[in-house]
Amino acid sequence: MQTHFRRWLFLVHRWLGIGVCVLFAMWFASGVVMMYVGYPKLTDAERLQHLPRLDANAALLAPGAALARAGVAGPLDELRLAAASGGRAVYLAKKSKGVIVIDAASGARLQGVSEAQALASAAAFAGPHIKLHYLGMVDEDAFTHSRGLDAHRPLHRVQMLEDARTLLWVSSRTGEVVRDAPRAEQLWNYVGAWIHWLYPFRGNAFQPYWTDIVNWASIVGIALALSGAVVGIMRWRFKRPYRSGARTPYPSAMMRWHHISGLLFALVTITWIFSGLMSMNPWRVFDSGAPKLQMEALQGGPLDLSAPSQAMPQATPSALLRAAGGDIRELRWVRVLGAERVLAQRAGGPPRVLDGASAQPLVLDEDALRAASAGLVAAPVARVERLTNYDLYYYARDAHTMMGGADKPLPVLRIVFDDPHATWVHVDPHTGAVLGQLDRGKRTSRWLFAMLHSWDWLPLLERRPLWDALLIVLSLGGLLLSVTGIVIGWRRLGKKLGANRPQRPGAPATWRWTRG
Secondary structure, three states, X not given: OHXXXXXXXXXXXXXXXXXXXXXXXHHHHHHHXXXXXXXXXXXXXXXXXXXXXXXXXXXXXXXXXXXXXXXXXXXXXXXXXXXEEOOEEEXXXXXXXXXXXXXXXXXXXXXXXXXXXXXXXXXXXXXOOOOEEEEEEEOOOXXXXXHHHHHHOOEEEEEEOOOOOOEEEEEOOOOOEEEEEOHHHHHHHHOOHHHHOOHHHOOOOOHHHHHHHHHHHHHHHHHHHHHHHXXXXXXXXXXXXXOOOOOOOOOOHHHHHHHHHHHHHHHHHHHHHHHHHHHOOHHHOOOOOOOOOOOHHHHOOOEOXXXXXXXXXXXXXXXXXXXXXXXXXXXXXXXXOOEEEEEEEEOOOOOEEXXXXXXXXXXXXXXXXXXXXXXXXXXXXXXXXXXXXXXXXXOOOOOOXXXXXXXXXXXXXXXXXXXXXXXXXXXXOOOOOEEEEEOHHHHHHHHHHHHHHHOOOHHHHOOOOHHHHHHHHHHHHHXXXXXXXXXXXXXXXXXXXXXXXXXXXXXXXXXXXXXX
C-alpha cells in the first residue's frame, strides 16, 4: 500500500510539473518585475498634479445655480469642480446612476465626449508643447482591465508623442483622463503584472472563465508544490548518504539542483501560490456579510446643493478659491456633521477645509467626529484609537503596488465596534472622510494575502533594501526550482515521444529524439 502511494505521488508530481513549472517560472520572474513596475493606474495624487489650476477670476456658477440649469435635483453622493473635461471647468455630480457633467460657466449638461474633446482633455493633462496622436476608442485593452473603469467605458486612447510616449485613456462619459501609462511601463507590464495575473485570459472569449482559471491554476500549483515537498523529503538521506556519498539519489546535475532547490524553497513557493489564490478571494471566503456603513450618521443628512436659500447660502467658486489660496486644482463638496464643507485640493498635500456657506477655513471638531462616527455601525463602540503612526492594518504602500496609491493620512481615528463582524472604521479627523472599513474577513485577508504574498510587514517595509534583497533572493530560488523542473520535464517528455515514434527505415540510431 505504501509503495503504491509513493508511486502515484511520484507520477503526479512528475507529470503535473511538466506544465505547471512553466507557470511557476512566469509567476516568480514577473513577481520580481512587479516589485518595481505595477499595473498602470492613475492615482489621485497624479491626477491632481496634471489638472489645470482653477481660476479664481473666472465667472463660474455656484453649485446650486449650475445644478438647477442642468436640471439636476435631489441628493448627490459627491460634487466636484475641476478643469477636468477638455481643459474647461466642469461640475461632476455623482449620483447613484452615474456621473453628470455640467459646464461650470453656462450650466449646460455635457453628454458624450467626442474625439476633439478627448484630445483637449489629453492636451490639458499633458501640458503645453506636447504633441498628441488620437488612437481611437477601446472598450477594454491590456492595461484597462480594472473594474473601476467600467463607469467610463468605452475609453478614448491618446498617445503622447513626447514625455516617455505616455498613453492616456480618456473617459467617454466625463472627458476625464482616467489612466496613464508611459511606454516603458507598458512594456514592463507584459513581463510583469499582465502575465502574473494571467491577463491574457481577460478581455476575450476566456473573460467569463478568468477567475476560475486563476483559482484552479493556483490549486493545481499548490498540489504540485506539496507533492514535490513530500517527494523531496522522502528521497533525501538525513542519517546516512547514498553509496555515491551524496544525500540525494540523483546523479544528474539538473535533478540534483531540482531536489536541493525544492527542499530549500518549497515552503516559500507553497506560501506564495496559496497567498496568490487568497488575493482572488476565492468563492468569497473573506466576505463576512457586514452591512454598509450608515453614512448619514457622520454626514448629518444628504448632500443636497440644488436648492440654496437665505437660510442655507452657498459660497461661490471664486470666493472659495480666494479663501483657499493659490494653486487649487479641485473643489469637492461633502457633507460632514450636518453642514456642507468644501475640500480645496492643491497638487499635493492635504486639502484645505472650508465652510460651504461662508468660504471660511475651519477645523472640524474631533470630539464631535468621534460622537458622530459611533453611529456608523448599529452596535456599541468598544474603543476609539487615535493613530499617529502606521501599524499592521493601516499603512501606506508605494503607488505602483497592487494596494498602493491610496491616500493614507495621519493622524487617523480608528473606531472599533463591538458587533458580530468585529468592524473597524478609519476616519480622517482633518476632513471627516471615511478612509476604510475593516471587518474580521478583511483583516484575515490582510494576513493570508498581503502579508504572505507581498511581505508588507512594517519592520521590513521600513528597512529597504532589506525587503528587496529578501524577496529577490527567494524569488530567484523559486525560479531555479521552476526552471530545473521545466528542463527535467522537457527531457522526460522528449524521451516518451521519442520512444513512441516509429523508426525510419535505414535511419541511424541517433535519429530518435532521446534528449530534451
